[in-house]
Amino acid sequence: GPHGTAGQPGLMATFSDLKTEIARYGGMGSGTADTTSVAAWAKGGLRLMSRAAPWPWAKVAFSWTLTADTYAYNLRSIDSTLIRVASKEFRYGGRTTYLKWRPVDILDRALEPSWKDASGSTGTPQYITRVGVQLWVAGKPSQAHIDSYPTVYGYGWRHENWDADANINGGHLLLPDDFFEAAVECALAYGFHEEDDPRAETFLNRWLNVYKPDMLGALDPGANDRMVVPTWAYYTEDTDDRYGDGP
Numbered sequence: 526g527p528h529g530t531a532g533q534p535g536l537m538a539t540f541s542d543l544k545t546e547i548a549r550y551g552g553m554g555s556g557t558a559d560t561t562s563v564a565a566w567a568k569g570g571l572r573l574m575s576r577a578a579p580w581p582w583a584k585v586a587f588s589w590t591l592t593a594d595t596y597a598y599n600l601r602s603i604d605s606t607l608i609r610v611a612s613k614e615f616r617y618g619g620r621t622t623y624l625k626w627r628p629v630d631i632l633d634r635a636l637e638p639s640w641k642d643a644s645g646s647t648g649t650p651q652y653i654t655r656v657g658v659q660l661w662v663a664g665k666p667s668q669a670h671i672d673s674y675p676t677v678y679g680y681g682w683r684h685e686n687w688d689a690d691a692n693i694n695g696g697h698l699l700l701p702d703d704f705f706e707a708a709v710e711c712a713l714a715y716g717f718h719e720e721d722d723p724r725a726e727t728f729l730n731r732w733l734n735v736y737k738p739d740m741l742g743a744l745d746p747g748a749n750d751r752m753v754v755p756t757w758a759y760y761t762e763d764t765d766d767r768y769g770d771g772p
Contacts, residue, residue: 537697538705540686543567546705547712562716570712571685574700575608577737581744582699583608583682590675591617591650593668596641597659606683606693610660615653617674624653624662624677632663640664653677707736 544563551566553559575583589603600607612626632640632652640646640663647667654661662677685700686693693699700708710732717725 537694537700537702539697540567540688543571543698543705543708543712546709547716550709551713551716562719566712566716566719567708568687569715570708570710571687571698571700573711573715573732574708575682575684578741579609579682580699580740582701583685584680585683586678586680588676588678591662591666591671591677593671594644594647594665596661596663596665597656598662600655600658600660603660604681604683607681608684610655610679610681612653615677615679617650617677622674624650627652627654629654629656629661632661636664704736704740707732707740710736 544567547553547566547570548555548559548563551563553563574580585604585606587604587607589598600610613623615624615626616622617624627635632654635652641661647665647670649670650662650664650666652663654663683693683699686696686698698705698708710728714725714728714732717723717728
């Protein structure tokens with residue numbers, strides 16, 4: 526289809542491929558110091574790209590098991606690769622079981638500030654929020670709730686594959702190969718800044734003004750925001766060719 530196709534995965538390079546191209550493009554050698562720098566530059570560049578947008582290739586489904594009378598769950602224990610979550614997509618069952626995302630001060634107002642303090646003060650969770658490195662489920666789930674709905678499901682976005690041998694995406698980058706050179710540009714912007722090399726500004730500006738807008742535009746983020754109309758409402762010149770000369 527015409528919308529969002531650039532976000533579909535094709536052939537993907539590995540982290541090692543990225544390091545090789547950074548070394549070639551940046552004129553780095555094969556010594557230990559240069560090799561260490563190239564790996565750090567690659568990682569820094571990928572981080573710069575990852576935080577720029579919720580890229581579709583980084584989206585992942587995750588879940589975790591609730592514990593009775595427990596409201597706080599460490600994100601790293603749920604999925605150590607997560608860098609952001611989809612706040613409106615948490616649920617523990619079907620379409621009527623979505624958890625409302627609210628700031629913790631709103632939870633305290635809705636449930637009383639003591640909702641998390643007393644042991645045994647449990648029931649059916651209604652809300653979810655992030656506090657530091659934890660996700661908080663409120664109110665605290667009861668054992669009766671867990672017996673019926675033991676799991677919370679959600680969507681999020683994970684960081685890139687920093688290691689060519691990591692068990693993420695079969696050892697390949699998540700980044701589609703069509704955008705590979707953008708990762709090189711970001712890595713060199715990061716690396717040359719470390720070296721106090723003025724070329725850092727050139728690479729950063731190319732990322733901000735060329736590659737990033739190009740990638741965002743290719744995704745067609747408004748593709749799913751169009752109104753769905755009845756099939757009878759569609760017409761073309763071939764099916765509506767009268768021009769004031771008929772009923």
